[in-house]
Structure formats: structure tokens, C-alpha cells
Amino acid sequence: MTAPNIETIVSLAKRRGFVFPASDIYGGLGSSWDYGPLGVELANNIKKAWWDWVVYERDDIEGLDSSIIQNRLVWKYSGHETTFSDPLADCRDCKTRLREDKLDRNADGKLVCSNCGSTNLTESRPFNLMFRTTIGAVSGDDDPMALAYLRPETAQGIFINFKNVLDTSRRKLPFGIAQVGKAFRNEVTPGNFIFRTREFEQMEVEYFCRPEDAPRIHQEWIDAYDAWLGTLGISSENVVHYEQSKEELAHYSDRTVDFLYRFFPDREDEDKQFDELLGIANRTDYDLRVHSKKPEGEDGKRINSDTTEDLSYFDPQTNERFYPYCIEPSIGVNRTLLAVLMEAYEERTNDKGEVRVILKLKPSLAPIKVAVLPLAKNNEGIVTLAKKLRRDLQPSMRAVYDDTGGIGKLYARQDEIGTPFCVTVDHESLEDNAVTVRDRDTWEQERVAIEGLKAYLQERLS
Ligand code: ATP
Numbered sequence: 001m002t003a004p005n006i007e008t009i010v011s012l013a014k015r016r017g018f019v020f021p022a023s024d025i026y027g028g029l030g031s032s033w034d035y036g037p038l039g040v041e042l043a044n045n046i047k048k049a050w051w052d053w054v055v056y057e058r059d060d061i062e063g064l065d066s067s068i069i070q071n072r073l074v075w076k077y078s079g080h081e082t083t084f085s086d087p088l089a090d091c092r093d094c095k096t097r098l099r100e101d102k103l104d105r106n107a108d109g110k111l112v113c114s115n116c117g118s119t120n121l122t123e124s125r126p127f128n129l130m131f132r133t134t135i136g137a138v139s140g141d142d143d144p145m146a147l148a149y150l151r152p153e154t155a156q157g158i159f160i161n162f163k164n165v166l167d168t169s170r171r172k173l174p175f176g177i178a179q180v181g182k183a184f185r186n187e188v189t190p191g192n193f194i195f196r197t198r199e200f201e202q203m204e205v206e207y208f209c210r211p212e213d214a215p216r217i218h219q220e221w222i223d224a225y226d227a228w229l230g231t232l233g234i235s236s237e238n239v240v241h242y243e244q245s246k247e248e249l250a251h252y253s254d255r256t257v258d259f260l261y262r263f264f265p266d267r268e269d270e271d272k273q274f275d276e277l278l279g280i281a282n283r284t285d286y287d288l289r290v291h292s293k294k295p296e297g298e299d300g301k302r303i304n305s306d307t308t309e310d311l312s313y314f315d316p317q318t319n320e321r322f323y324p325y326c327i328e329p330s331i332g333v334n335r336t337l338l339a340v341l342m343e344a345y346e347e348r349t350n351d352k353g354e355v356r357v358i359l360k361l362k363p364s365l366a367p368i369k370v371a372v373l374p375l376a377k378n379n380e381g382i383v384t385l386a387k388k389l390r391r392d393l394q395p396s397m398r399a400v401y402d403d404t405g406g407i408g409k410l411y412a413r414q415d416e417i418g419t420p421f422c423v424t425v426d427h428e429s430l431e432d433n434a435v436t437v438r439d440r441d442t443w444e445q446e447r448v449a450i451e452g453l454k455a456y457l458q459e460r461l462s
Contacts, residue, residue, distance in 0.1 A: 002238065003345035005266040009338065010193050012357065016417050018042065018341070018367075019194060031190035031197050038417055039337070041367030041398065043201075046232070046336050047180050049364060050203045053228055054178045061176040061205060062169050066157025068182060069148050073306050075130065077290045078156050080149075083251055085126035086188050093118040099188045100124035129185040131198075150184035155328060157181075158206040159287040162311050173313060173324055174217060176207035180333070194334040195263060195275070201333035206326050208313070211285065214325035215255075218282045221329050222257055225278065229259070232336070233362045234343050238262040240274055252286035261339045277339055278331035285323035288312070292323070340365060344418060359418030360441055363461040368419045369397040370457055373410045375426040377403035386425040389435070393454060397461065415440055421457060 003009050013019040018039035022032035035043055054061050075081050087100040091113040098121065103111045110119040134146040151157065158177045165177055180203045190196045209217050222241070229239060244256040260274035267273045288311040289295045290304060297303045314321045344361045363369065370393060374386040386401060393399040400419075402410050407424065414422050424436040435453065438445045448456050 001346045002262075002265065003342040006193050006195070006263065006338070006342070008345065009341050012345070012359075012416070013039065013193075013341070018417075031187075032199065033194050033197065038367040042340070042361075042365060043333055043337055045365045045367070046333060046340065047201075047203065049232065050228075050331075051178070051180065053231075054176070054205055060171075060174065061178050061207075062165055062171065064158055064161055064165065064177050064179045065181065066154070066161060066179065068151050068184075069133070069135070070151065070157065070160070072148055074156050074160060074291075075149050077304050077307070078159075078287065079251055079290070080130060080152060080156075081128070084130060084152055085128045087124035088127035088188050089124040090122045091115060091118055092120040092122060097188055102189065127186075127188055129187065131184045131186050151182075152185050153183050153330070154179045154181045154202050154204045155206060155330070156287070158204070159311070159326075160291055162206075162208070162288060163309060166313070173315070174207065174209035174213065176205045178203075178205045180204075192263070194338050197334065202330055203333060203336075204328060204330045206283075206287075206328050208288075208324040208326050210315075211322070211325045214282050214284070214327060218255060218257075218280065218327050221280050221327055225259060225280065225329060225331075229277075231362070232340055232365065233360070234261070234339055238339075238343065239277070242274075242276075250281070252281075252283045254282040254284050256281040261335070263335075263338065263342070265342075277335050278329065280327065280329045283326045283328050285325050287326060288323045295323075356412055356415060358415045358440060361418035361420075363420045366418045366420055367398065368400050368414070368417065369461055370399045370421045370423055371410070371414045371419050372399060372401050372423045372425065373407060374401075374403050375407060375424055379427070381430050382425050382427065385429060389423060389425065389450065389453070393457070396454060396458065411438060420461060423453070423457075 016038060017036035020034045020036050021028045022034045023029040055063050089098045089100045091098060094113060094116040096113060096115040098113060100111065103114060106112050106119060111121055112119055113121060130152050131150040133148050133150060134143060135148045136146050158179055181201065182199060183202050184199050187196055187198055190198055207217065230236065238261055240260050242258040242260050244258065249256055256279055258276045258279045261277040262273045263275050264273045291307055292310045292312060293302060293304060293307050294310050295303050312321050313324050344359045346358045346360055348356050348358055350356055372386045372390040374382045376382050383403065390399045390401040411422055420440050422438040424438065426436065429435050433450045434447050435450060436445050437448045
């Protein structure tokens with residue numbers, strides 16, 4: 001089972017401290033969200049799983065953390081200043097701002113307002129999605145010399161550091177550069193909880209290779225992501241691949257395959273249940289060329305007269321110099337977190353007929369790995385032992401102590417936030433130096449000696 005709809009996750013996330021509406025005490029800020037104690041743990045675990053996978057488990061990728069604000073020329077030459085826009089139309093009747101490419105058409109082929117159903121829409125115009133800011137204490141808000149942008153993707157920070165990483169790491173093709181970080185887009189229609197926000201986080205790899213190898217490597221990344229999503233608990237029946245048509249491709253892309261996840265299982269039309277979780281593009285040599293000083297346009301003039309560098313690659317084996325092609329798998333942290341929560345959601349009826357929520361998160365992603373619970377909170381011996389066990393476990397795994405309810409309620413609370421194991425300290429524990437370990441998924445209980453508790457939990461968590 002997965003969550004029946006996003007609203008179920010919104011309410012769980014708020015109730016239990018995964019995600020809160022941002023600026024809530026001032027009335028909120030449209031489509032902005034803050035990650036609470038459990039949300040930040042889950043997001044960190046997702047980022048760690050990704051980094052372990054791309055940087056540590058492979059041997060051909062280096063990490064990077066580039067600036068959010070770069071020289072404006074980065075965005076001029078990347079093409080973002082002129083082309084990073086969505087088609088914006090206004091509904092003349094209800095005044096809603098609409099993303100034209102996301103609207104349905106009626107039987108006459110006319111675009112229909114998604115808010116009120118009217119077809120009385122303005123012509124669409126391009127709306128640039130980059131957030132503007134100005135640099136420096138003396139600059140005026142409209143000073144073009146001070147204009148800068150918050151990055152709309154982490155990728156460009158990688159391209160402009162291509163030579164730095166190549167020279168210092170002494171890599172040979174093929175190799176990649178990985179980065180996790182915030183990106184900002186002034187989205188026309190943000191919404192659906194954390195699915196589309198104006199501030200979000202991306203995990204991107206730019207994988208550089210010889211041009212002739214790019215199609216094969218592109219396919220290898222597609223297969224690799226299919227497998228990796230499985231390790232997060234995302235089932236293949238909720239993921240479909242979407243091959244972008246030539247008309248849809250971004251200006252830099254030769255081929256892009258999007259992975260769509262079933263974020264909207266409650267929609268009647270099955271096609272509309274799916275939306276983008278990640279995209280894998282063959283960006284060709286576009287980015288390295290446009291940031292280089294040597295390439296010339298059709299008019300014989302240099303396409304970039306501002307850069308000081310040439311981002312070509314010299315292959316010592318073939319004595320060739322060329323601009324590598326680049327395969328880019330790009331996935332959002334926030335959409336991954338949403339998919340992971342939806343996928344893990346399960347409802348189960350206990351023997352008293354009560355419906356319980358269980359979040360069947362993979363142990364590696366669970367915000368809390370173990371909860372230590374005293375069976376009697378008024379018994380000093382039990383409480384002292386339970387607190388000691390928590391302290392002993394905490395350095396090796398996230399552990400909490402909770403005595404704020406009866407044991408049934410405490411178990412239910414941990415199930416709902418995805419804690420794989422509860423450890424209960426009871427009267428007998430003081431005699432036999434053993435505790436009861438309860439499994440979140442099976443609700444089965446096992447008696448385990450305190451001496452071997454940490455090793456037992458570590459093994460079952462791994
Ligand atoms: P969409 O078509 O949904 O606007 P996109 O194709 O513009 O997405 P990319 O530029 O390919 O997105 O960005 C890579 C990934 O970053 C996306 O697959 C998604 O996971 C994430 N992402 C992009 N925009 C947002 C956003 N506004 N909010 C949350 N995540 C986002």
C-alpha cells in the first residue's frame with residue numbers, strides 16, 4: 001500500500017514534525033515549507049544515501065559545493081538569462097496566473113483555465129524563473145552592474161569548475177562531478193505541498209565522457225537510477241519513464257528521459273497520476289563550449305568574449321583535444337522525500353479494531369532508528385536503565401527515550417514516524433538483564449540480552 005493522496009502525507013508531516021508551513025506565525029508564505037526535527041533527519045539520510053552511492057560506491061565521481069550566487073555572466077552564457085522561462089498566461093475572468101504548457105484544451109482545442117474553466121485567456125508570454133538580487137552595499141535595486149541571480153540549478157557551478165576539478169583530481173574521461181544544494185526558481189504555479197516550491201534542493205551529477213560514448217552512458221545512468229530508487233523503497237510500479245519529444249527538449253539537450261512518480265494516485269486519469277521525480281539529460285558539449293573562450297559561432301566570432309578559460313579536454317592517448325559530452329542525472333531532494341513518504345505509508349488494523357499508520361521506511365532512511373521505552377515510568381530502576389540504554393545506543397544510531405504514554409500509544413507513535421525498532425525495559429529487565437525488541441513491520445517481539453543489544457540492532461538495521 002502507498003499513501004492514498006498527498007493530503008494524507010501533508011497532515012502526517014505536520015502532525016509529527018516532518019514538514020511545517022514556512023513563516024506560519026505571520027500567515028505563511030505561499031508554497032514555502034520548513035523541515036522539522038524528523039524532516040531534516042529524513043532529508044539528510046536521503047542526501048547521504050545518494051552521496052554514498054555516487055561518490056563512495058563508484059570510483060569515478062568527485063564531489064563539489066559551489067556558490068549559490070555566481071557572476072551574472074555564468075547565466076548569460078549558459079542561456080538561462082534568455083531562455084530559462086515558462087510560458088505565462090492570465091485568465092481574464094478569475095485573474096489567475098497560469099502556466100500555459102500545463103493547461104488542458106477543450107473540445108474546440110482552446111486552452112482552459114485550471115482555476116475557473118474559462119477559455120478567456122491572454123496570449124502567453126515568457127516569464128523568466130530566475131530570482132534576482134543585487135550585490136554590494138551601495139548598489140541600487142535597479143543597478144544593472146550589481147544584478148545577480150540565485151542559481152536555478154546546481155549544474156552550472158559544476159561546469160565552470162570543470163577544469164579546476166580535472167586539474168586537481170587528475171581524472172581521465174569518463175568521470176563525473178556530484179553536487180547537492182539549494183536551487184531557486186520563481187515558479188509561476190508552485191504547489192502540491194513540497195512537490196513544486198520556489199526554493200528546493202537538487203542532487204546532480206554531471207558525468208563527462210567522449211561524445212561517441214554518451215548514448216551508451218546515458219542509458220547506463222537510466223538503468224542505475226531505476227535500481228537506486230528501489231533501494232530507497234520506491235517500487236517500480238509507481239515509476240514510469242518519459243522520453244521528451246524534440247519540441248520539449250531544453251536548448252542544451254540531445255535526449256532527456258524523465259522519471260515520473262505516481263505522486264497523485266487519487267487522480268482518475270492514470271496518465272495524470274504521474275509527475276517528474278528526476279530527469280536524465282544528454283547535455284552534449286553545450287555547457288563546456290559556451291563557457292569556453294575558443295569556440296566560434298556561425299559568424300566566425302567567439303561565442304564567449306568574457307571567459308578567461310577554455311574548458312576543452314586533452315586526451316593524451318589519442319592526442320586529441322575536444323569538448324567532452326555530459327550526461328546529467330538531476331533529482332530533487334524534496335520530491336524524493338515526498339515519494340519516499342508516500343511509498344512507505346501503510347494503514348493496518350490492530351486486534352482492537354483500531355487503524356494504525358505505519359511508515360515502512362528503509363531503516364537507513366528512518367529519522368529515528370530506535371526508541372527506548374520504559375514499561376513503568378514511575379519505577380526508578382526501569383527509567384534509569386532505559387535512559388542509560390538510550391545514551392549507550394545514541395552515538396552509533398539515532399535513539400530516543402519516550403515515557404509520555406502507555407506502551408501501546410508509544411509503539412503507535414513510533415510506527416507512525418517509521419522507527420524500525422522499539423526497545424522496552426520492564427520489571428524483568430532488572431533481573432535478567434534483557435529487554436524486549438519490537439519490530440515495526442511485523443509487530444513481533446523478541447527478548448534480547450542487553451549485552452548484545454547494540455550489535456543486534458546494528459545488524460538488523462544494516
Ligand atoms: P518541472 O517540469 O516539474 O518544472 P523541470 O524539468 O524543470 O521540472 P529540472 O530542471 O529537470 O526540472 O530539475 C531537476 C529536478 O529538480 C526535477 O526533476 C525535480 O526533482 C527538481 N525540481 C525542479 N523544480 C523544482 C521545484 N520547483 N520544486 C521542487 N523540486 C524541483
